[in-house]
Amino acid sequence: MAETKKLLRTLAGEVLDTPPIWMMRQAGRYLPEYRATRAQAGDFLSLCYNPELAAEVTLQPIRRYGFDAAILFADILLVPQALGADLWFETGEGPRLSTIGAQADFDRLKPVEAIHETLAPVYETVRILTRELPAETALIGFAGAPWTVATYMIAGRGTPDQGPAHALREGNPALFDALIARLTAATIEYLSAQIEAGAEVVKIFDSWAGSLKGEAFTRYALEPCREITQALKARHPGIPVIGFPREAGEGYVGFAKATGVDCVALDNSVTPDWAAAHVQVDGCVQGNLASSHMVTGGQALVDETRRIVEAFSKGPHIFNLGHGITPDADPENVQLMIDTVRKG
Ligand SMILES: Cc1c2[nH]c(c1CCC(=O)O)Cc1[nH]c(c(CCC(=O)O)c1C)Cc1[nH]c(c(CCC(=O)O)c1C)Cc1[nH]c(c(C)c1CCC(=O)O)C2
Numbered sequence: 001m002a003e004t005k006k007l008l009r010t011l012a013g014e015v016l017d018t019p020p021i022w023m024m025r026q027a028g029r030y031l032p033e034y035r036a037t038r039a040q041a042g043d044f045l046s047l048c049y050n051p052e053l054a055a056e057v058t059l060q061p062i063r064r065y066g067f068d069a070a071i072l073f074a075d076i077l078l079v080p081q082a083l084g085a086d087l088w089f090e091t092g093e094g095p096r097l098s099t100i101g102a103q104a105d106f107d108r109l110k111p112v113e114a115i116h117e118t119l120a121p122v123y124e125t126v127r128i129l130t131r132e133l134p135a136e137t138a139l140i141g142f143a144g145a146p147w148t149v150a151t152y153m154i155a156g157r158g159t160p161d162q163g164p165a166h167a168l169r170e171g172n173p174a175l176f177d178a179l180i181a182r183l184t185a186a187t188i189e190y191l192s193a194q195i196e197a198g199a200e201v202v203k204i205f206d207s208w209a210g211s212l213k214g215e216a217f218t219r220y221a222l223e224p225c226r227e228i229t230q231a232l233k234a235r236h237p238g239i240p241v242i243g244f245p246r247e248a249g250e251g252y253v254g255f256a257k258a259t260g261v262d263c264v265a266l267d268n269s270v271t272p273d274w275a276a277a278h279v280q281v282d283g284c285v286q287g288n289l290a291s292s293h294m295v296t297g298g299q300a301l302v303d304e305t306r307r308i309v310e311a312f313s314k315g316p317h318i319f320n321l322g323h324g325i326t327p328d329a330d331p332e333n334v335q336l337m338i339d340t341v342r343k344g
Pocket residue numbers: 023024025026027028029038044071072073074075076077093094095142144158205207324
């Protein structure tokens with residue numbers, strides 16, 4: 001049967017009349033129905049590990065907006081937790097983890113094979129979604145990229161400049177490389193299990209790739225993404241992979257060719273015209289409306305949405321934001337964006 005899901009057709013290189021659309025963090029706090037289900041679960045991590053409720057919040061934006069793709073509801077920091085790190089969320093602040101600063105901290109981590117014990121509920125969420133999603137909606141699985149996950153594991157929290165991770169990378173390269181290798185192997189197993197459970201596409205989020213420059217970008221952003229992509233494609237021939245080396249700038253150029261990803265997701269620090277000329281020449285791109293438009297709305301949202309659709313109209317393009325939607329966004333503005341993409 002010919003592929004009918006718009007997202008999968010686009011990832012295979014087709015250029016459609018209107019691009020498929022979904023949104024990073026589409027299941028999130030800007031939606032009242034998400035806040036209600038999260039309250040029912042108790043807290044964010046309990047929601048991630050509750051397959052029925054995690055599937056429910058994944059489906060909410062599909063019901064409300066009819067996006068072309070659903071993204072599994074989970075978090076990139078579940079992998080460190082599955083490797084034995086402590087993880088909790090401070091209300092209003094963000095994630096906190098036990099830190100990795102010395103060899104002894106690394107030695108306490110679990111082996112890669114142990115991750116499935118913790119992550120089994122996530123695979124169950126995927127299985128529920130394969131049954132419950134509409135036939136036209138593609139299911140995206142995901143994981144954090146090794147560098148981005150390592151920045152949280154080393155610092156024990158989010159950091160503005162990833163300083164502690166850079167310090168370890170320079171001060172103890174053997175330990176840093178061992179952590180990246182463990183995360184790369186764990187990510188392959190995690191994404192592979194998501195695919196076996198029914199994920200049709202996987203996305204690798206490297207949110208902090210932009211702070212890696214030159215040789216460090218090649219070694220710690222590009223190379224792990226290549227390794228993960230190649231391993232997944234060897235095990236699951238034809239599985240499409242989206243890479244998101246956020247704020248990579250010039251690093252976006254040639255990223256798809258060097259890693260084998262089928263699509264490069266773009267943040268909004270690059271202009272659509274530049275990205276069409278320098279990144280989309282190699283294949284599918286995703287992005288890149290500034291998420292601030294979901295707060296401010298109005299004619300600027302419409303104009304910028306049209307500009308992005310037009311700039312990428314000559315090649316395969318998945319419409320998305322440049323980064324996740326924020327809790328202060330207005331759900332009406334999301335509808336306006338979708339209507340603009342679909343009706344012009
Ligand atoms: C760095 C990172 C994380 N998580 C993620 C990234 C990479 C993408 C990015 O850069 O945003 C990825 C992520 N996090 C979440 C998803 C689910 C799928 C989706 O709808 O996109 C995905 C793909 C749910 C979430 N992950 C988180 C929420 C909000 C939690 C809540 O409900 O209170 C959601 C919906 C929490 C989270 N999780 C993380 C942080 C720093 C925070 C706190 C910041 C915040 O509150 O927004 C780590």
